[in-house]
Amino acid sequence: MKVLLLSYRIPFPPNSGYPIVVYNTIKGLLSLGAEVTLFSLNPRKHWVEPDDVYDPVFSEINFQTYTIDTDVNIWSAFLNIFTNESYNVSRFFEEEAVKMLENILREQEFDVIQFEGLFVVPYLDVVKQNSKARLIYRAHNIESAIWERLAASEKFAPRRWYLEFLASRLKSYETDQINRFDRIFAISEPDRLSIVKFGCKNPIDVFPVAVELDRYRSDLGKTSFPTLFHLGAMDWRPNKEGLEWFLDEVWPDIEALNKDLRFYIAGKKMQKQFFDYDSENLIVEGEIFDAVEFMNSKSIMIVPLLSGSGMRVKIIEGMAMRRCIIATSFAAEGIDCRHGHNILIANTPDDFYRSILQCVTNPRIWREIGENARRTVERDHEMHSSGRRMFGVYEELVNV
Template structure:
């Protein structure tokens, strides 16, 4: 089976959830015998020099890319206020990308075109015109829901109004596209159910992020050391920044007063200068670090204080695969059915967070068991090859016309 995968940014290096989700699934599909082709935008913000790809990044038959500058431009954003178009989507419309897509569709026969995120839905008419391939939308999130949650958490009225304005147009577009897909490949069952409530009626599959557990070597020795907290995430993604600042402003001072030796370590790409220059007791900010696994492995507890966002957090899965204890909000664990105090800590308020960390400091042996349970949980539920095998089976059924509308994979 020949699959063309369309991406809005180069899916390497594996430093964010989208790249991890794209790469591990495509690698597993290739292992199962699918012939994978990649067409991706190489954006200015996430630019990657393809000559730096490692030799083992070899699961694609061919890789094609187009440089795209889709940075937010103040004047364009202002003009968009008077347009019905979604600015979230219009920034990804590229004539050069369209031409490369046409050339690929003309010179190859693909069975499936797998579109990674709704941002590339504008190219569906081109796919229909030049190919008879089935179109699968891999929805990493319900995009408008992320922005609605951010808007709801915003207090400054002008910004809140603007975010609500953008969200309204994004929702109109995202919901309007639901009828265009032959299959919805949602990251979580919860998201798939939500899309159905919004009017999606075709074939639907819940396909979570999968990992190759052999890539993650746990370091359980950290549980014998003084407990420390870590946070890692791209800080140009608003939900990450919002959640981290909430934690620093509403939780950390109380934690630090109660546990004066406790240290908090923060890492992430695109860390703003205001955070790099942060002067707060026992808080160390690293910015971008060369090895995320090494950073996560150095600390007992990984904090995920998300207040908005959507889909599934790959970094939580990676932390669990490394045998770390995750302390997350309920929202942060969407799509990951781990149990409180067995595989993770779940806390939604400053009081709950402090209580859980207090418990952790007093029960280090329990932390070790939780870390071991977390790794077992990911191994059993998020193995990329098992996930890809189920998806590949459904793709073949769709290709042969045997998949019914109500077929749903969990």
């Protein structure tokens, strides 16, 4: 089985949501004997030097990349208003990347070509013109839903209008493209339902975030209790927005509750405002080398997302590490979880306060929730079982 994956950023190292999902997909397919080729855009925002990648998975695939500047340009964003294109998507398209992809398709024949996310869909036409492979679109989230929720929470009217405009363009693009593939993969059941509402006529399979369980080994002897932590890239707006809300609306009361309770925040692109926050018990670590070790050293994971779509990879990782997770309904969307069993759901400052107080005063609760969370990941999010199921879909498509 020859598979070509198209990704809008290089998934090495697998240190955040999208790279982890793509990386584990590659690893699962390789374990089943697939021959994998990866064509990745390499945006300046997430730029990776391919020569610096030292990973056994990387050495097992055919790899090509194209460096692209996707940074927002005020002038081009303004001119885009007078076109019919989605500015969010069009920034990822360049003719030179088309030529590189054409060369790949001329040199090899593929059985399956999988588009990893909406931002590589602009290359669908060149793929259709140069390949007879079966085509799959994997929706890592519903992009328009993210922007709709961001717009709904925006108080500044001009900015809210522009966010609504971007969301509308994205929704039109998603709706127009969804039936141009042979199969659709959604990352969660809510996302599958959203895709159905787009008018999708093709079969849709749900493939949740999958992780390699052996990588997530917890050692309670190294866990500091009670401690709170948040882990997420701060260049993703929903993470930044949610953490700002938590620090402003929730953390002051939590800090007053227990003067010894520490809240650790970590992630790439940590912004200056978090380092400057006036709190002795807030420890800002910025980008960390080992996310698993960081999670293992802390006990209670805080995920205060107020917007977003898809499935939060960091929650799945935290569950795999037997952490007690306190999250909003938005953050937990798509995960088979139940409040008080394998997660604690908190949507208001009072909800967060009560849940944190419950965990801090009764250590048994956070341990039980963490154990149940691990069992959930073992059942629903194991990489190799997910890979086998995905490979089965490939075989079904190819053999039609």
